[in-house]
Amino acid sequence: MTTLVIGASGATGRLLVEQLLGRGEHVRAIVRERGAMPETLATNDRLTIIEASVWHISxxxxxxxxxxxxxxxSCLGHNLSFKGMFLPPRQLVTDTTRRLCSAVQKNKPERTVKFVLMNTAGNSNxxxxxxxxxGHKCVISLLRLLLPPHADNEDAAEHLRTRIGRNDDTISWVVVRPDALIDESEPSDVTLHASPTRSAIFNxxxxxxxxxxxxxxxxxxxDAVWERWVGQMPVIYNS
Known part of the structure; x- marks a missing residue:
């Protein structure tokens, strides 16, 4: 199996590449700079590194x-800086999601392609x-207006949910919604839910x-886990 990973040099993207390679999968990773990938991954013969800015790929x-x-x-996201949050490309995740889906449909693959989008528990299904x-709804409405990355996350998920839907012949999808992200060295027990069990804003x-x-x-x-969550937006918490 071959997976294309977008945002592969980010904090979560690098870990995803490592996880896939550890399972014996082949990975194509799009990164802005080849040097951003750890040497332990870059030398793996099942990893193909594509050095490019996703925004400028035709x-x-x-x-x-x-x-x-x-x-x-896609583990793509905005840098947490003024430029990353407020300057173009303001719809980086949405436009990339749309273009990736269009590319898959243009190729007319023989088998349905899985699309996994990393999103946020602050986005509703x-x-x-x-x-x-x-109160939660009010804060989210303000974030939607004031912080372009939040609206971008919402719109990217909406593209999969409404434009691709659940009956597309070429693409099936899952939107993964983590809550507040932290760093740990090893995987641990998690709980998965169809909807948030707590407020991403207040709790x-x-x-x-x-x-x-x-x-x-x-x-x-x-494939069994995929069939459990396909067409859904599971929320994941550490246990």
Whole structure:
């Protein structure tokens, strides 16, 4: 199996690449700078590093990168700086998701391609009636207006939920929603839920990046787990 990983040099993306390689999978990783990948990963013969800015990849070239991939995993996000949060590209995650989906559809693969999108527990699954307090809804509305990365995360998930849907012949998808991200060295026990069990604003839980990477790799690697969550937006917490 071959997986294209977007955002592969980020804090979670590197862990996902490591998890996939550890399971014997082949990985194509798009990174801005080859040196951003740890040497222990960069020398793995099952890893192909594509040195490019995803924002500047043409649609034709993107289709070539996607060709032959069984899965796509996006850990893409905005840098937590003024430039990263407020300057273009403000719809980085959404536009990349849209272009990746378009590339898959253009290639007309023989088998459905899995698409795993890392998102956030602060984004609601509009297919479900998720219980949110009035205060929570007010804060999220403000974040949507004031912080472009939040709106970008929402729109990226909405593209999969509404534009691709659950009956597309070429793409099936899962949106993974961690809560407050922390660093841990090893995977640990997690709980998975169809909807948040606590407020991401007022009572956030914790999710380690390694657990997010481990779950995303499991979705890609294990068809039974995929069938459990396909077309859904599972929330993941550390136990």
């Amino acid at each position: 649609d034709q070239v993107m289709a070539e990168y996607v060709r032959g991939c069984d899965a796509i995993a 509009r297919d479900l009636v998720e219980q949110l307090s009035t 956030a839980g914790e999710t380690s990046r390694i657990n997010v990477a481990d779950f995303m790799a499991t979705l890609i690697d294990d």
